[in-house]
Amino acid sequence: MKDYTKEKPLRHLIARHWDELEIKERLETFVQELSNGGTITPFFVGDSSSIDQAREFFKHFETRRITFRYTAFQLFYKVAADDDYNDLRGQLLFKFQVDNSEHTVLLMMARLRDAENVEWKIADVLWYDEGIDCAPQSLDQLEAPKKNEEICLLKTDIGEIGLRLFPEQAPFAVKNWIELAKQGFYDDTPFARVIKEFVIQGGALDGSGEEAVSSYDGYFEDEVDRGLYHFNGACALGNHGPHTNGNQFFIVQNTKVDADILPQLSLPENVKEMYLSLGGLPELDGRYTVFGQVFRGLDVVAAIADQPTNSEDAPLQAPVKIRSIQFIIS
Template identity: 25%
Template sequence: MKFKKQPLFSNLVLMPFVLWATLGCTTQKDNNEAIETPVQVEMQTDLGTIIVELSDKTPKHRDNFIKLVKEGKFDSLLFHRVIQGFVIQGGDPDSKNALPTDTLGNGDLDYRVPAEFDSSLYHKRGALGAARDGNPERASSAMQFYIVQGKIANDSLLEVADKRINGMLAQNAFINASENKSLYDSLQKAIAEENWELYETINDTIKSLGKDYTNFTRYTIPEAHQKVYRTIGGIPHLDQNYTVFGEVVSGIDVVDSIAAVQTSALDRPVKDIRIISMRIVPNE
């Protein structure tokens, strides 16, 4: 997918596919191999090893990630988007053989993963999230993921985050409202046809009209989450709009090292930082 499209980390709120069935405390794979959960994935990078644990509360994302890891889809890909105090992002299949001058962030497989939001999963430091574009279902990229580095939040930043969360929820509720079906269909058509000029025009309309939309359930950042954001840090304004499907359990210092590298104006590391390999950590 080399065509020009919307970044897989938009400020707003792109084919169906079948995921594996899950039962009890195991994940049933297509090769009939059962994997005990919770599943941990070891990520070998140029700067060290990161281990993430996948949440059983987001089974579609968990199973999709396991499948891609077992198929070696992430091996040799770059962390193509690195922003200190925010995230390190990888998983663009186009990055495997990318030239230093290539613009990355548009590559993906030909399906999305349905959004999975759980109130206990949020963008604290070390959270593993799924990148996405501006589709109205808030469905995730099949491959692109990010790990939160984040920063410490004070009361003022949490107040701003609250407004941003609910602003995005309002826009999403607006575009999905039955009375706005024609606008919804136009947005989907623009995405399908890769008509990004029309997409931006419709998106601007959604932002303008959606900011005053009130027919949705407002979200309040739980006090327990606020405490974590004030002490450990994270990116609170992404909560409930991007799926969090795991967290770092080892190697957060490696995340910090990657986040600290020199980057270009497009947030790509000047010196490539590569995911050497990923593997499922065997249960002992």
């Protein structure tokens, strides 16, 4: 029995656009057959030492509601073969959704010739996860303030930014923000780092103080993966790595999302749709603590981000400053 993982690459290649299309169509057909309970034997090589294990893996998903999500070659190379129709191999990242769970698999693929044509076939399952919950999420983050909700008003040199805060999902971050703001920590401080179509950032990163200053006497823990996302206008804590939250914060200012990156991320479909509609930075999800959302004043955020900057993203002219932060009941 052949072990395709032991073949020696003769030359590493870059998968062409039509190679990606070819494998995508192949895996889409595979998913359709798997979902419909059809025969999947033709999609596997017949002489792999790991083929029984690979078939057994996919049999767990037979006849269930399966949706193709994404494929991309991680490695693409040539090996020694009897002819040029049988010499391409690849390690393929393959994402598919089963009900509300998204699964990611790394497949060993071989492009082989049979009696009729040349097709990509599965030679092995190299790695897989246990599935990630991608059920539709509530998007309360984007709703208008509710009656009697405490809202936050940032008064800047060029206008007012209204923020909703989310103490249930990010209690440490919201408490820290409110206490520092009420102490006047942010008064007369600048948005010292601004990047158009990315973020505007404030806090002590301008060197005016210690970034670890917080209401917890130093850095405090992250509160990520709580159903809050980096949509355009999201307010989150800046950090230097896990659990280094202090007084740094940023507001997302990105009106367009690259649609090509969304299939690579394990996000609910309604969240992906909202990213495409509103903009944002989905690549930051899971790494930073979102604790607020702009509900009024996105034009002010955009104007701050539009300032000319130097090579370190600092405004060339006098930066826009926060003059005060107030809290009112809606």
